[in-house]
Amino acid sequence: MTVQASIAVHAGAAVLLIARPHWWPWVLAAIVADHLVLMAAGLWPRSKLLGPNWTQLPASATANGAVAITIDDGPDPAVTPEVLDLLDRHRAKATFFCIGERVAQHSQLAREIVARGHTIENHSQHHLHRFSVLGPNAIAREIQRAQDTIERVTGRRPQFFRAPAGLRNPFLDPVLARLGLRLASWTRRGFDTVNPRGEVIFERLTRGLRGGDILLLHDGHAARSPAGNPVILEVLPRLLEAVAAAGLTPITLHAALT
Numbered sequence: 001m002t003v004q005a006s007i008a009v010h011a012g013a014a015v016l017l018i019a020r021p022h023w024w025p026w027v028l029a030a031i032v033a034d035h036l037v038l039m040a041a042g043l044w045p046r047s048k049l050l051g052p053n054w055t056q057l058p059a060s061a062t063a064n065g066a067v068a069i070t071i072d073d074g075p076d077p078a079v080t081p082e083v084l085d086l087l088d089r090h091r092a093k094a095t096f097f098c099i100g101e102r103v104a105q106h107s108q109l110a111r112e113i114v115a116r117g118h119t120i121e122n123h124s125q126h127h128l129h130r131f132s133v134l135g136p137n138a139i140a141r142e143i144q145r146a147q148d149t150i151e152r153v154t155g156r157r158p159q160f161f162r163a164p165a166g167l168r169n170p171f172l173d174p175v176l177a178r179l180g181l182r183l184a185s186w187t188r189r190g191f192d193t194v195n196p197r198g199e200v201i202f203e204r205l206t207r208g209l210r211g212g213d214i215l216l217l218h219d220g221h222a223a224r225s226p227a228g229n230p231v232i233l234e235v236l237p238r239l240l241e242a243v244a245a246a247g248l249t250p251i252t253l254h255a256a257l258t
Helices: 002-019 021-043 059-063 080-089 100-105 107-115 136-154 172-179 198-206 231-245
Strands: 066-072 095-098 119-122 214-218
Touching: 066 231, 080 107, 080 231, 095 100, 095 107, 100 107, 100 136, 107 119, 107 136, 119 136, 136 172, 198 214, 198 231, 214 231
Parallel strands: 066 095, 066 214, 095 119
Antiparallel strands: none
8 A cells, every 4th residue: 555655646746747847846845755654664574554464463363372483594503403492392383484595504404494393484595684675676586586495495385474674665565475475574572683681582572472472583693692692592491481371372374374
């Protein structure tokens, strides 16, 4: 809807400039305001102004007390195996948003994620910091290459996409629609790539915890605690205990589709 409105603004601006050239300052102001709205929508990861975006699980999964623990930026051979062991001990399933080139580099670990009952979804091929300023062709290449890489390694084609850092632009939604992918962000995140304090991250993730929540942690690019440990390994056991104590069940995003 926002993109269609932007197109209408530009079309109207062109008509006005032809019919009323002396109105150009107002036309220019309208175009600038339109671009600011689009930029703000792209910089707000949980925004739905640029297209559909999962910030919570569907109603049926929510009613069943399901939550989704999503883990980004891996696989990382120094962290992911321990994450998998923690999930196994708590009989929990998670969704791993993996970087395509890392899946190719650590193919056996990627297959292990799937073998243990978790799912791998698309987090782009290279996790470019400039992803949100790419044009439509470059965005399509990044996502398509990750799709192909993950399918080739694991035998399963992703159904969800998460943009690097959650940042995007209006070109993304048409690409996702063409590839049959759903955009997924989160209900809340712990900022565990920059914050080494496990207690703070745990509080952010569990404040108001309820069915339907999508929670974000990182196995790749994980911050290190004061003790030198990847902070996810300190937070995840407590998070899984809190989820169980609340009577909630961790499921994959894929499972929430059924």
